[in-house]
Amino acid sequence: MSKQFQFKLVLLGESAVGKSSLVLRFVKDQFDDYRESTIGAAFLTQTVTLDDQTIVKFEIWDTAGQERYKAPMYYRNANCAVVVYDITQASSLDKARTWIRELQRQADPSIVIALCGNKTDLTARRQITQEEAKKYADEEGLMWFETSAKTGEGVSEVFTAIAKKLPLSAPSSRTNAARGTAAARQGVDLNRQTTTQGSNEACNC
Numbered sequence: 001m002s003k004q005f006q007f008k009l010v011l012l013g014e015s016a017v018g019k020s021s022l023v024l025r026f027v028k029d030q031f032d033d034y035r036e037s038t039i040g041a042a043f044l045t046q047t048v049t050l051d052d053q054t055i056v057k058f059e060i061w062d063t064a065g066q067e068r069y070k071a072p073m074y075y076r077n078a079n080c081a082v083v084v085y086d087i088t089q090a091s092s093l094d095k096a097r098t099w100i101r102e103l104q105r106q107a108d109p110s111i112v113i114a115l116c117g118n119k120t121d122l123t124a125r126r127q128i129t130q131e132e133a134k135k136y137a138d139e140e141g142l143m144w145f146e147t148s149a150k151t152g153e154g155v156s157e158v159f160t161a162i163a164k165k166l167p168l169s170a171p172s173s174r175t176n177a178a179r180g181t182a183a184a185r186q187g188v189d190l191n192r193q194t195t196t197q198g199s200n201e202a203c204n205c
């Protein structure tokens with residue numbers, strides 16, 4: 001019999017770096033060039049099967065820039081965070097560093113943080129080298145990836161690697177299950193406060 005583990009994941013990063021597009025690619029394997037920007041935050045779920053025995057379910061909170069002051073509600077109790085930058089926008093890595101500093105100070109100390117450089121299909125416009133981003137990630141002890149939500153390159157690898165890094169041992173899985181329940185409750189509250197979509201079935205993000 002397989003075991004399912006549930007974790008809360010939050011996406012953070014400057015506006016337009018491709019957070020919603022990464023989620024759409026991961027959850028529905030789709031990409032939309034002309035998608036509307038996220039209002040409030042969107043909530044989706046997706047599972048990753050690690051092996052016959054182990055399924056990791058992500059509760060994904062996709063945040064939007066306008067909701068900056070509400071961000072702590074989304075990263076509080078998060079088990080993992082994907083901080084996204086756009087490899088064609090140098091300023092977006094600065095913004096990612098700011099998010100990471102905030103997570104390191106304010107989020108759960110055990111949070112797994114992945115830094116993700118998106119839009120690798122736009123190589124001709126690259127402003128952030130792999131070396132620069134990787135060096136920073138190594139210094140801070142972060143996981144580091146590059147992706148293209150447009151082509152799908154590297155996207156599932158981000159979530160699979162995070163799933164493998166999360167603690168799945170018996171004691172911590174109980175903790176995480178408890179956190180999952182708390183996150184679900186928090187989700188209900190957030191739905192009232194924002195224009196959050198309630199589930200991936202209803203989500204147009």
Ligand SMILES: Nc1nc2c(ncn2[C@@H]2O[C@H](COP(=O)(O)OP(=O)(O)O)[C@@H](O)[C@H]2O)c(=O)[nH]1
Pocket residue numbers: 013014015016017018019020021022032033034035036037038118119120121122147148149150151
């Ligand atoms: N070329 C390219 N465009 C992307 C990629 N990911 C997102 N975009 C585009 O970038 C814009 C912003 O994406 P969005 O997902 O809304 O960013 P968010 O504000 O961070 O959620 C949209 O026009 C997307 O189509 C990518 O990997 N490659």
Ligand SMILES: [Mg+2]
Pocket residue numbers: 019020021037038062063064
């Ligand atoms: Mg968005």
